[in-house]
Amino acid sequence: MTDIDFFKRLPRALPGLALIVLTMVVIRNWVEPWMTDAVVLGQKGWLIKVTHLNYILLGIIAGLLYRNLLFRGRIPALLEDGFKLSRLLIKTGxxxxxxxxxxxxxxxxxxxxxxxxxxxxxxxxxxxxxxxxxxxxxxxxxxxxxxxxxxxxxxxxxxxxxxxxxxxxxxxxxxxxxxxxxxxxxxxxxxxxxxxxxxxxxxxxxxxxxxxxxxxxxxxxxxxxxxxxxxxxxxxxxxxxxxxxxxxxxxxxxxxxxxxxxxxxxxxxxxxxxxxxxxxxxxxxxxxxxxxxxxxxxxxxxxxxxxxxxxxxxxxxxxxxxxxxxGFGLVGLGAYxxxxxxxxxxxxxxxxxxxxxxxxxxxxxxxxxxxxxxxxxx
Amino acid sequence: MHFGHILVALDGSPACAAALGHACWLARQGDSTLTGLFVIDTGWADFIGNDWQSSSNARQGFLDHIGREQDAQAQAARSQFAEAAAGLGDARFELAAGDPVRVLLARLNDPGTDLCIFARRTFQVSGRPSLKSAARALARHATRPLLLLP
Incomplete structure (x- = not known):
């Protein structure tokens, strides 16, 4: 059965990892600050206070959406190794x-x-x-x-x-x-x-x-x-x-x-x-x-x-x-x-x-x- | 209707016995080529989130364990096919590896395949949970004749 050949797979993991990094950068620099400042129902920061969403949960949701909605249940071959490798980051963390x-x-x-x-x-x-x-x-x-x-x-x-x-x-x-x-x-x-x-x-x-x-x-x-x-x-x-x-x-x-x-x-x-x-x-x-x-x-x-x-x-x-x-690891967890x-x-x-x-x-x-x-x- | 090449999915369990019996009957009637296909499911490593930090052998040990189970199923499928297709002029058993639904779809949509026969519960013995909906996925994406059996 398949084993993980870490160093051979590393270059192939780059496209998937790049998407994950980009996702987390967007979430932390734009999505989360926007949610913090947005005025909903006349209250600033309502989205954060009520939903308790932060970059961690947003990252998991992004991963879930990638796999189940955008890629319809299967991560494309080009991105697959990067997404798999990202889960290692949880334990590295x-x-x-x-x-x-x-x-x-x-x-x-x-x-x-x-x-x-x-x-x-x-x-x-x-x-x-x-x-x-x-x-x-x-x-x-x-x-x-x-x-x-x-x-x-x-x-x-x-x-x-x-x-x-x-x-x-x-x-x-x-x-x-x-x-x-x-x-x-x-x-x-x-x-x-x-x-x-x-x-x-x-x-x-x-x-x-x-x-x-x-x-x-x-x-x-x-x-x-x-x-x-x-x-x-x-x-x-x-x-x-x-x-x-x-x-x-x-x-x-x-x-x-x-x-x-x-x-x-x-x-x-x-x-x-x-x-x-x-x-x-x-x-x-x-x-x-x-x-x-x-x-x-x-x-x-x-x-x-x-x-x-x-x-x-x-x-x-x-x-x-x-x-x-x-953050990166949990985008991977969502996509799993x-x-x-x-x-x-x-x-x-x-x-x-x-x-x-x-x-x-x-x-x-x-x-x-x-x-x-x-x-x-x- | 004559089918030059019939493909039947096998997993060595009773689940596909009726499909195999029907495929053999059709092949005999039409003097067709019959292929019995077993697919080793390679999706387990991803399904269990295999990585090297868990332990020296926990996840890989499991993958080896599942590998042995699938080898045994493949052997059972081979015997099942040999017994059912005995006496047929052109019959062969094939072993493939990959995602069973994808492999089967590629084979059934191949212009060289005239009919694919699939029993609903095939691949569930040693397959991942999503293979329970394999019949639905095949029916949705098939572009060549497909016969689904209970």
Whole structure:
């Protein structure tokens, strides 16, 4: 099957990347400022205040329109490689996001995140395994859905599939379900967050726990507050998200054990936790941790934590880059969403997906509101 | 009506058995050339958003897994065709790669194809979700005779 030959594909990616860069430049320099100044219903800035649209959501909408309207479901061959490559920028941006934290901040925030994320991962796993039995889902389908809904959407679904002998159709259903649900949450979360008057800390903890997919967590956090600084929604949400992503190999191991415990015949490939850790551990998390370490050692100067010295010029520059990199990546994320594919989701997997997704989303909000006094700011 | 060359889409599952049976019957009646076509769906990498930063093997491991599943389907389609088309004078099985709808459209709109036969649920065993609407896409864009079966 196709692998990614990064350096050979780079020149071919230029036309698509150029369109994405142009789109984001137009959005940030003309569309967003126009929306901020436009007088609608006698109120200046109504478009921004009411819709909560910022360059992040506008970028995703532009990507959605490119794929589903302008290109009628398929990105033209000339632009295809650039659009695919742009999605890499999301994870590249998350690596750079490591410059927002010091090891001390990670330990402070991470301890709470580990508790919350751990609790929600286990709860979701148990809920999906139970609902899978109630709805009579195939065991492989249940296993793929369990990890997709508990951890990190697409990454977890595809990491689990080979270990539980899942068929292509199982993974396709799981991905369509989680992406469909994720798109909805990505757009409504900023509204809910603002309506409830959540702080960046509360909002970040909520979406980092309740939204299923990494890219969508990032988009929802930046849609709430586009600032990329210590303590902003995105800095909190991503720590939560990374804690969840790290649990992929462990969850694959647990679900694989569950899957094989119910099988009578000995067949297929079974892997130990050590092998799964090497194979399934997300590479970008290592990059993120290296960045945190370098930041803690002062490699980029002062981070600009509240009450401390101002951020260094290098850190400021990195943060500016990140806003652009995330912007480009999220245009690519929008263009990855094919409504035709999502419309095919249905049946019992969709019911289980929605039940678990909504439960997790609402419960995460309730828990964050309950423990708001115990959440630690960085 | 005589069809010199009949093309039938196969996926090795029971879904296309009736289409294959009908294609063989027509080929026997008209002494036609019969081609059975299986398309390996190469759209999975894009569908799952494959990239090298996820992990050393998570997504590529999945693509290999799907690749094995599709190879098995291709083998099943080959056997299915060999069994159904036994005794036919001019029958061949072909393997192609790409987006199944696009590949099939290109083949069915080729002037060398006189009839394409497609069963509605073909390609759904190891295909992406959008292939559920393959029959509709073929019907909409076909410029040559197309026979759609349930």
């Amino acid at each position: 998350i690596i750079l996001l490591g410059s927002l934290y010091t090891v001390q901040a990670i330990v402070q925030l991470g301890a709470m995140a580990v508790l919350l994320i751990g609790g929600f991962v286990i709860l979701s796993l148990v809920l999906v395994l139970w609902l899978g039995r109630v709805f009579g889902l195939d065991r492989s389908m249940t296993a793929v859905l369990a990890n997709a809904l508990s951890i990190c959407g697409v990454s977890a679904a595809v990491a689990t599939a080979p270990a539980v002998e899942a068929k292509a159709s199982h993974v396709a259903y799981a991905i369509a379900t989680i992406l469909g649900f994720g798109i909805l949450t990505m757009f409504i979360s900023p509204f809910i967050g603002h309506a409830l008057g959540l702080t960046d800390l509360q909002y970040g903890a909520w979406v980092g726990t309740g939204i299923l997919n990494s890219g969508q967590v990032l988009a929802a956090a930046l849609a709430f507050n586009p600032q990329v600084t210590p303590g902003s929604a995105v800095s909190v949400a991503e720590i939560w998200n990374i804690m969840r992503v790290i649990s992929i190999p462990f969850a694959v191991f647990a679900v694989t054990l569950w899957y094989w415990s119910g099988k009578t015949e000995e067949s297929g490939e079974r892997k130990g936790l050590g092998t799964l850790l090497v194979e399934k551990f997300p590479v970008f998390v290592i990059g993120f941790l290296v960045m945190v370490l370098l930041t803690s050692l002062g490699a980029f100067g002062d981070v600009g934590i509240k009450g401390g010295p101002a951020a260094s010029d290098t850190i400021k520059m990195l943060r500016l880059w990140m806003t652009w990199i995330f 969403i094919d409504f035709k594919e999502l419309a095919q989701a249905g049946g019992a997997p969709l019911k289980v997906g929605l039940l678990v997704g909504v439960t997790k989303y609402v419960l995460a909000l309730a828990v964050v509101l309950l423990i708001r006094d115990y959440l630690v700011a960085i």
